[in-house]
Amino acid sequence: MFKRLETDHESDRRVVRLRFEHQEILASPGDSVAAALLSASVPRFRxxxxxxxxxxxxxxxxxxxxxxxxxxxxxxQQACLVTVREGMAVRRQRGARDIR
Incomplete structure (x- = not known):
């Protein structure tokens, strides 16, 4: 689906680890949550x-x-506006939001 462009220094790239549902996702520092999930071929966010x-x-x-x-x-949380952080836990949003 989406593929990260390779660089000459790909082996030197730092990695940020996060969890989506029960899957570990590897992202680059500065990626949005949406970009990280799309790069990991996650087809459905909510x-x-x-x-x-x-x-x-x-x-x-x-x-x-x-x-x-x-x-x-x-x-x-809008995944396209949130920058990945080490260890963050991301889950699908299901159904209507809860208004309190």
């Missing part, structure tokens, strides 16, 4: 609130809200 249809990033700039995920237990 389920639509009404229909339950699978959704994934669309605009990659924070306008469409299709990339909503739960990050470290906090729901409604």
């Amino acid at each position: 389920d639509a609130a009404i229909s339950g249809e699978p959704r994934a990033p669309y605009c990659m700039m924070g306008v469409c809200f299709e990339c909503l995920v739960e990050i470290d237990g906090i729901a409604n």
Whole structure:
């Protein structure tokens, strides 16, 4: 689906590890969560609130809200706007958001 462009110094590249559901994802420092998940071939980030249809990033700039995920237990995070951090836990957002 998406593939990271190789560089001359690919072997020297630093890695950030995060978890998506039960899968370890390797990302580059500075990647957004959305870019890291797409590079790892994750096809679905959330389920639509009404229909339950699978959704994934669309605009990659924070306008469409299709990339909503739960990050470290906090729901409604836009994956395209959050930079990866070592050890972060990311989960799919399922259904309608909880308004409290």
